[in-house]
Amino acid sequence: MPTISGFSTPVGCAMIAGGPVGEHIVPGSIRDGDTLLSVEHITDGTPPTRADITAEFSITPGKGGSITNTTTDTTGGFLHVLWSTSE
Numbered sequence: 001m002p003t004i005s006g007f008s009t010p011v012g013c014a015m016i017a018g019g020p021v022g023e024h025i026v027p028g029s030i031r032d033g034d035t036l037l038s039v040e041h042i043t044d045g046t047p048p049t050r051a052d053i054t055a056e057f058s059i060t061p062g063k064g065g066s067i068t069n070t071t072t073d074t075t076g077g078f079l080h081v082l083w084s085t086s087e
Contacts, residue, residue, distance in 0.1 A: 007084070009084050010085045011082065011083070012029065012083050012085060013028075013080065013081065013083075014026050014027050014081045015042075015081075016078065016079050016081065017078060018041065018073075018075055018077040018078055019074060019075055020073050020075055021073055022068065023069075024066060024067050024068070025065060025066050026067055026081050027065075029085065030059060030083050031059070031064035031085075032063065032064065034059055034083050034085050035086070036054065036057060036058065036059055036081075037083055037084055038052060038054045038080075038081075039053055039054045039057045039079055040052055040053070040054075041053050041077050041079060042077055042078040042079070042080055043076075043077045053069075053071075053072055053074075056071040057069050059083070
């Protein structure tokens with residue numbers, strides 16, 4: 001998992017392709033029990049734009065390696081996912 005040093009717990013991040021409402025696979029070791037810090041929807045453009053849509057996501061309960069989106073279709077964009085592990 002890519003981690004960011006300097007925090008009291010490991011922090012991971014990933015950039016993934018967006019998609020329809022539902023489950024999104026996140027590379028790294030995100031798992032149930034971790035804390036989802038933010039999810040940003042990045043849209044291509046000149047310049048690219050971002051929208052904070054953290055409230056629409058959760059770490060998929062009982063399943064590692066994924067988050068679930070309940071509201072917004074992010075197809076054609078990207079998602080920047082940031083989380084803190086419960087190690």
